[in-house]
Amino acid sequence: MMGAAPIIEAQGVDLVFQTADGPVHALKDVNLKVNKGDFVSFIGPSGCGKTTFLRCIAALETPTSGSLKVRGVSAEEARKARSYGYVFQAAGLFPWRTIAGNIRLPLEIMDFTRADRARRVEEVLKLVDLEGFGKKYPWQLSGGMQQRASIARALSFDAEILLMDEPFGALDEIVRDKLNEELLKLWHRTQKTIGFVTHSIPEAVYLSTHIVVMSPRPGRITDVIESPLPRGPRPLEIRDTPEFMAIAQRVREGLHAGHAYEV
């Protein structure tokens, strides 16, 4: 990856929310480079600005100062060029559309041809293991299946970047493990760049090529850990290896250090 321009590049990003109770310093001097094809996890205590930073990358939030480039242009231009698919914590499927209809939504908005839409919907349904569920309505699916459908929706228009904000946060551990494994395969197959927010250390270590540890008030990056685990499919059992434990330990220390700083 040496020499290649980073696909996401944050330099001195600051964000202050003006609220009724005074300013909230959500992000302070955030610097980060993400290369194409990386799987980057953001981990940190609640309120440290993980969501806010992901939303900045998506241009759903505008930094107060600093520079944030996505694919070499400003985040706002990258949004307009439909550079990323965003997966929110809640599936947020439209109840009046079928699963296929929901996945088709971005394709309709982006004016894909009818034939292309149908092909892509089938393709991503297969990718998230939801073949045959296209005609169902969201309420007919379990929470985990709905979340998979929302991932399919984010994948359908084949954006280069996938941004995911605690996509599996509301699911139980078994479903979560399964979806993590599938996500990793999917990432490997599609070669996308993924930004992934999580609260879970094992999840972050299992999935990522880079783990970004953040600390709260004001939200800063305290550590960026490059994972020595293999790039590509990793068996779930990898979580019992010493390498895995060593990275998990380093993340844990990073999180504690952040807390000590705050106290």
Added chain:
Amino acid sequence: MRNILPVLVVCLVIVVLWYGAALWLNAAWVYDQAARAGTQVGFGQLVHDTMTLPRPKLPAPHQVLGGLWDGIFGQSVTSKKSLVYHGWMTLEVTMLGFAVGTLAGLILAIGIVHSRAMDMSVMPWAIASQTIPVLAIAPMVIVVLASVGLKGVIPKALIAAYLSFFPVLVGMVKGLRAPDGLQLDLMRTYNASRTQTLTMLRLPSSLPYLFASLKVGVAAALVGTIVAELPAGASVGLGARLLSGSYYGQTIQIWAALFMAAILAALLVAAIGIAEKVVLKRMGMAR
């Protein structure tokens, strides 16, 4: 079927109370007549007489039903005595006014949701417009429009529209704002245009609100039409029927026209209810 029993019981209670009230209110007149004729009335005679007066203070239910039956089935539908004829005239104006009012409410709501300036400027006027009693404004509108040569259906439909646009406006502003932050953010991540957000998110989200306000709106349009039919010169419609009934003390005619209006309102609301069921079911939102 479980629901029908309580409804029947309530109906029965109302009918019994109504007969009691008819007896009580009309008794004075019967006693009066008897005193004038120098005769005595027994209870049986009293009941019979109070229920069969041609111009009772309060007609008994079967008299109203008789009036309704005669008005609907006993007359040629082109006759001025036919409730079908008058009902049709009222329905025509109601539907036109309702369509115009709904369209106006819809367009204003879309404008208000998309423009802060419109939100600030239109809403207060819309609310103010509804604080003016329609009974005061209807005759003025009819008279003013008649003086410029506009008569018949259109002035009345305008009054109906004036009453029906408001519930649609209020309901649709709420409905179009129903999408939550996540849904709106999602549309932003696709860089969807305002029009796309409107047609693919806001309008579908607003449908349950739309149908609720259409039901209120159509009833309001009917009231508006009937009020607009009252001012002097009106000769067709249920409102005119009410008015001529009260000129000549034809209480049975008044009540029959009132019931006709109620039936019309119930049919209109039921029709919207059916449309609602069909649409929401087709959209997978039926509960």
